[in-house]
Amino acid sequence: MNFVSFEFVAFLGTVYGLHWMLPQAGARKWLLTVASYLFYAAWNWRFCFLMLFVTANAFAAGHLISSLPRPERKLILATSIGIDVAILVYFKYYNFFVSNVVASLANLGFSPSLPILNIILPVGISFYTFHAISYVVDIFRGKVEPETSFVNVALYISFFPQLIAGPIIRATFIMPQIRRRRPYARSQQVIGIRLLLLGFVYKAVIADMLAEVADPIFAHLDQYNAHALLTATVAFHGQIYFDFAGYSYMAIGTARLFGYRFPRNFNYPYRSASMTEFWRRWHMSLSFWLRDYLYIPLGGNRGGRLEVYRNLVITMLLGGLWHGAAWNYVVWGLLHGFGLCVNKAWSGLRRHLSPAIERQSGSARVVAVIITQLWVMLAWIFFRCYSVAEATDVLGSIIGLHSHPGAAIIPLELWIVLIIAIDHTLGSGTWRRSVSREWARILTWSGIGVVLALGLAAMPLVQKPFIYFQF
């Protein structure tokens, strides 16, 4: 069920009305859990059982970890995580693994016959397995108490605003909210509506508009010239941000309507002046998850420089694979890992050379932002193309390594950069002028009405699925 659809509006309206009509907190949680399973069943009801199994695994492991002595606790933790990872690997990576093994053995002269499975990838599996792992690990670390109520864990893992594409929410963050009764606060409703509106404009208007530019070109790369490929790359650079940030704002806004706070997932990432800063602003819930549950357990910043670089590259490589079972995602992850290593080395070098140049001047920051964004954009080519070969062809054409004859399109790069600049400048600045309370109300609500009318008129009627639904 797409967030930008009649079905979702009807679903949300119904669940919202029922939720706030129910007087008891327990009943509300049951309602949200059942609604979340119905939401998931609208895509494929069979996989509700898989999600239920993942939930039961986390719930049982949580209890066992809290009740057993330390050595057994580790075993339970490993078993629980192993089950989640096995499910993820089976559905997401098995065919990728087998086809690569077969190809490698074929190169060596063998002809093995390993079965390729005809399975579909359950929507949101990468997200809800991460939620389950987060719950169990946080209990193991003593950061969160094991739940006595199964429905609380089920709601945490399945809560529909974040079920399909995040944000990935820590158990430590959300479980205390689930346990307590969520009061109805009108101020929270206003925030929720505003976030929903912003997400709607991001996704339904801008991202889908940019998809109309990028998609046809990436689908027929051989038919367009190098400049068109550049336009498509810049369009995708904008599309993926507005698409995913739009989804995240809508998810956070929807949760707010039910009284739940979700952490921020994007903080204007295209104003980052380094790759490290980029990952503090982009898909923050994933990057912090990878940091806490992967990078730090690998050793983090401890040890020698090479060990830190190794940890960064492994983390980003697995982050790339998390997005999809394909070599282009691996390369995307490696490019980000390499970018982070270079950034780390440069920071160390600057500190070593002179503390005076540690503070960036305005112009130096602009240069740093441009370099960072060019690197991010380069990596998006690998993310968007269907294969590494396609991506290198696009990259080679754009930077002029080889000619790429084909049709031209009207260049839109400046317009796309302009809209990103408007968003990042006005969104992250302190531009709001103080007005009287009465005027603030008038401007807020009539402004919401204006944006809604303009957005509905400007959006393409046939909405594209959110990009991150495939992960």
Add this chain to the structure above:
Amino acid sequence: MTKTAYLLVLAGLMVGICHLLPRSLPGRSWTASLFLVIGFILAQGALSVAFTVLGLVPRGPFHEALEHLTDYEGDRPVALLVGSSFTQAGIDPEALGESLGTSGRSVAVLPLAIAGAPHLERLYYLKEYLSTAKRKPQIVLFEVAGGYDSSPLYQLQQMQFTDRMIAMMDGYSAWWAFRWLFSTDAVSLTTSVVLGGEILAHLGLHVGHIGFLWNSTRADRPAGHDPSSSPPTLHFSDDEVASLIDQAAETRDLKADWPQNVPSNWMAAFLEEEMSTLQRHGVDRFAFYSVPSMQGANVAYARRFCAAMSKFTCIVGEDPQLLAGLRHGTDWYDFDHLQGDGRDLFTKWLGDRLVEQGLLP
């Protein structure tokens, strides 16, 4: 792509407004709702003005057809064909015009006929055509087809929430859609409720201009309409065609779910509305025709329709001589759509009948 640039600027404006909205306490719910509605209506008004000033019209097959039709400003009298894919496939307008011309009545035949166009959509664009045509038609020929006449909302269900169905569902179309819904016994209560909701939803999307900026184009932009385009060739064997044509000629019954009184009360009222719309624009000659079909129910419907509309010229495509010429598999794209030689034969035959009737100016 130029339009995308303009829309990106508009999107930038929207993002800017979103970010600049002051942080406010909610206040009373009704005042918040009131201001929201006021903002929405003001923006809708501004959009309506902008659409008029910019001359934007919905993009789609009808826009392309209208572009072609309204441009005609020759000296010849105009005959307008109003129909669906049956007409689009089965009649060659150029050949029909020539056929009429050889009889000493030089006529420009303009087809307002698009595949899958229900009556509501035809009337919507007929009005648009009449308001912008450089030369008004002297005669309008309406296609008769049992499926379209009996289930005027079928296409709405088939193409629901498409740009095309939203574009045609103004208040007037919605009124006629509801009139049919309340007058028919052919749909269950549940289907009626669902259909009623869908009509209202389409109306809401139309009135709210939803998706309009994206799916619109300047009315004066060349559209590249090709009225002679025809579907790809499928083949029946000659024996199959002969057998089907014979069966169709013998059929007397309509489909069970079609209204048995022909035309239905709704259809009669709708035709009256169409004709009075045309009369307001000075058009007062009407005729009806049916394209040959290998489905007996369609032929039986056309026969009954023409019998009931005795005040008008009504031509059923089932003349024995015509059918004898259409007994080749290559004449048919499918059961209801002619092609190739079949199309040429029927066009010539229809031209001769029209000349015989002396309807043309």
